[in-house]
Amino acid sequence: MNVEVANALGRIVELKDRSTAAHTWRVSMYAQAVAEAVGVPTQRVMSFMIGAVLHDLGKLDVPDEILAKPGSLEPDEYRRMQEHTIAGWERLRRLGVTDPLILDVVRSHHERIDGSGYPDGLTGEQIPKAARWFAVIDAFDAMTSLRPYRDEVGEEAAMHAILELQSKAGSWYEPEAVELFRRLLDEGRLDSILEHLNDRQGHDSLVGPLTPEVLELAREALLRSSPADEPPDRVDRLLSLARAEATGASSASSDGGA
Numbered sequence: 387m388n389v390e391v392a393n394a395l396g397r398i399v400e401l402k403d404r405s406t407a408a409h410t411w412r413v414s415m416y417a418q419a420v421a422e423a424v425g426v427p428t429q430r431v432m433s434f435m436i437g438a439v440l441h442d443l444g445k446l447d448v449p450d451e452i453l454a455k456p457g458s459l460e461p462d463e464y465r466r467m468q469e470h471t472i473a474g475w476e477r478l479r480r481l482g483v484t485d486p487l488i489l490d491v492v493r494s495h496h497e498r499i500d501g502s503g504y505p506d507g508l509t510g511e512q513i514p515k516a517a518r519w520f521a522v523i524d525a526f527d528a529m530t531s532l533r534p535y536r537d538e539v540g541e542e543a544a545m546h547a548i549l550e551l552q553s554k555a556g557s558w559y560e561p562e563a564v565e566l567f568r569r570l571l572d573e574g575r576l577d578s579i580l581e582h583l584n585d586r587q588g589h590d591s592l593v594g595p596l597t598p599e600v601l602e603l604a605r606e607a608l609l610r611s612s613p614a615d616e617p618p619d620r621v622d623r624l625l626s627l628a629r630a631e632a633t634g635a636s637s638a639s640s641d642g643g644a
């Protein structure tokens with residue numbers, strides 16, 4: 387899959403679900419660190435990173451009122467939220483993506499070793515390895531991200547997150563992945579990512595900023611990947627978020643230069 391298209395779509399997801407600000411960038415960087423540490427070939431590292439950028443692609447299909455709801459979700463809202471895994475996978479299939487590594491991360495990143503995850507309730511090695519490894523990254527970042535109730539995060543949050551991952555290693559998470567992540571953290575090999583735990587803005591993930599060309603790529607990808615019952619104005623609404631962000635970013639940088 388084209389890296390620029392992946393990046394463009396990843397940015398749109400980030401803009402739709404503001405709670406994920408900078409999450410996409412961080413998980414793709416953790417994915418790179420983890421994959422390189424285990425000696426994954428370069429091309430596979432890039433696929434794993436693209437899977438990371440797109441893991442929550444299906445949130446485009448979850449209503450805003452559910453994504454932004456403060457507090458806990460009602461059972462039917464939670465079911466709708468869980469569907470983001472399959473919705474994202476289906477979008478990628480419609481885009482013609484066949485790389486199993488990307489598809490596996492997107493579909494199966496909420497599966498758990500003991501079968502209590504979703505969407506397919508897979509257990510142990512039934513869960514594709516890339517998804518088992520990405521689940522650790524995603525959970526770590528969720529536990530160390532800013533939230534409405536969490537103003538600042540730092541070393542303490544990172545240590546707490548590792549303990550939490552360790553307590554669920556073997557039941558929810560792949561023990562080998564938890565152990566590797568802890569080692570990378572201890573050795574300071576994730577420090578350049580951890581410096582951005584308190585960032586409120588998204589980053590230009592794998593390639594450059596939201597230029598008109600990137601927005602055009604996103605528009606085409608959204609149209610091609612949309613479900614058949616997509617309301618006609620939804621792609622435009624999603625893109626208007628990105629256009630506003632791009633305009634805001636360019637005016638902010640020109641202000642800064644003045």
Ligand SMILES: [Fe+2]
Pocket residue numbers: 441442470495496
């Ligand atoms: Fe997810």
